[in-house]
Amino acid sequence: MTTSWWIGGVEIPTRIVLAPMAGVSVQAFRRQGRRFGAGLVCSEMVSACGLSYGNERTLGYLRIARDEHPLAVQIFGSQPELLAEAAQMVVDAGADIVDINFGCPVRKVTKTGAGASALEDHDLACRLAGAVVEAVDVPVTVKMRRGVRNGSRTALDLGPKLEAIGVAALTLHPRSAQQMYTGFADHSLTAELVSRVAVPVMASGDIVDHSVATRVLADTGAAAVMIGRGAQGRPWARWLIYLSPLMHLSLLFFGAIFIAFELYRKYAGLGNKVRFVVVVLVNLGVIAVTRAQERGYSLLSVG
Ligand SMILES: Cc1cc2nc3c(=O)[nH]c(=O)nc-3n(C[C@H](O)[C@H](O)[C@H](O)COP(=O)(O)O)c2cc1C
Numbered sequence: 001m002t003t004s005w006w007i008g009g010v011e012i013p014t015r016i017v018l019a020p021m022a023g024v025s026v027q028a029f030r031r032q033g034r035r036f037g038a039g040l041v042c043s044e045m046v047s048a049c050g051l052s053y054g055n056e057r058t059l060g061y062l063r064i065a066r067d068e069h070p071l072a073v074q075i076f077g078s079q080p081e082l083l084a085e086a087a088q089m090v091v092d093a094g095a096d097i098v099d100i101n102f103g104c105p106v107r108k109v110t111k112t113g114a115g116a117s118a119l120e121d122h123d124l125a126c127r128l129a130g131a132v133v134e135a136v137d138v139p140v141t142v143k144m145r146r147g148v149r150n151g152s153r154t155a156l157d158l159g160p161k162l163e164a165i166g167v168a169a170l171t172l173h174p175r176s177a178q179q180m181y182t183g184f185a186d187h188s189l190t191a192e193l194v195s196r197v198a199v200p201v202m203a204s205g206d207i208v209d210h211s212v213a214t215r216v217l218a219d220t221g222a223a224a225v226m227i228g229r230g231a232q233g234r235p236w237a238r239w240l241i242y243l244s245p246l247m248h249l250s251l252l253f254f255g256a257i258f259i260a261f262e263l264y265r266k267y268a269g270l271g272n273k274v275r276f277v278v279v280v281l282v283n284l285g286v287i288a289v290t291r292a293q294e295r296g297y298s299l300l301s302v303g
Contacts, residue, residue: 001213004039005200005223008139008168010070010096012224014039015217017171017202019228020074020099020143030068033231039224040070045101048077048086062093072097072141076104078113078124080131087132087140097168098136100129102158103145105177116145116177119154122161130165139168143204146174146189156193163197171202171226191220202226256283 004013018025018033020042030041043061050058064071073095077083087098102125104115111117118125133140142162147154159170174189175181185205194201200223203216208230216225260280 001210001217007040007097007141007200010139012039012070015224016213017224017226018042018231019204019226020044020072020101021228021232024232027063027065027068030071031065034068038227040072040097041068042099043071043073043095045074045076045104046086046090048075048079048082051075051086051089052082062090064094069094070096072099074099074101074143075132076101076109076114078118078128080127083128084131084135087136091136091138095138097139097141098132099141099143099171100132101143103143103173103177105145105180110148110177116148119144119152119158119177120148122154122158125158126161126165129162129167133166140166141169141171142167143171143173143202145177146172146186148177150176150178152176153189153192156189156196159193159197159201163199167199169200169202169223170197171204173204173226175205187216187220190216190222194221200224204228252287256280256287259283 001015003015004011005015006012014037016038018030018038018041022044025042025044030043033041046061047055047058051062062073064073071094073090073093075083075086075090075098077086083100090098101109101115102118104110106115109115113121113124118128129140129142144155144158146152146156155172155174159172162170170193172190172193174186175183187203187205190201190203201220202224203220203222204226205228207213207216207225207227213225213227216222260276260283263279264276
């Protein structure tokens with residue numbers, strides 16, 4: 001999980017990638033992601049049309065901080081020239097990688113021919129990706145679902161075509177667009193995609209802890225795991241994936257001992273040993289609550 005790998009000429013320091021999530025993968029989330037062990041972070045999807053019209057809100061998505069690199073900015077669109085133009089703007093803004101969205105299942109996006117609907121039209125998908133590869137010097141990646149309809153495997157055929165036109169890495173979320181987020185991500189398709197292409201593949205879908213992450217990496221041969229909902233509202237979750245549970249627990253334990261020791265030094269002089277014991281107990285309580293929440297118990301919420 002802690003070895004580095006490459007997308008084109010960009011070194012990615014860990015095998016954990018923070019997923020692009022509209023409305024979630026804002027700059028603060030991405031910066032936290034890098035701090036908590038993600039080797040690569042992705043922006044929310046940015047509309048090529050919005051960039052081309054100079055829409056103020058869309059341009060706001062291109063604000064990039066110094067401490068988030070390496071960063072992939074994701075774009076979507078259905079017109080090759082506009083997508084290429086958007087890619088150039090994204091690179092000018094400082095993105096290390098341009099990612100193209102061929103996975104969004106939302107009707108507002110698919111009805112324009114963008115997002116997951118490009119999976120059904122390989123000719124358009126290749127023209128879109130080819131235009132972007134031509135337009136920029138940084139690596140171009142593509143994120144796909146398995147297909148539009150349930151049971152579709154079209155991403156497995158599209159992957160090698162995209163590789164042939166110069167796409168530097170692929171991400172597969174092996175659910176259909178029709179599935180939205182129901183059912184489960186079938187990572188046997190990820191393994192199949194890995195066997196069909198030479199470029200690195202990122203595995204996305206239902207990866208929520210260290211054991212799932214290591215299993216998916218081992219079973220599929222993917223270069224990295226991409227974490228989405230598992231990291232929402234739980235920035236430390238990426239540490240849970242990055243570090244083994246035992247290491248995580250040890251960190252919490254030694255952290256608590258350190259804090260207790262510091263407080264002991266401060267208060268022991270006052271002879272207030274009771275306060276010291278209370279602080280230790282509170283620390284242990286916080287660890288217990290954190291661990292319980294990680295395991296799905298909601299001790300703090302009502303109802
Ligand atoms: C709220 C939300 C927004 C998302 N937005 C995007 C997006 O902008 N671009 C994209 O490629 N995928 C998007 N996704 C899909 C995720 O990147 C990811 O592939 C999917 O959630 C499966 O991974 P997970 O089970 O780890 O969440 C989004 C998912 C969620 C839940």
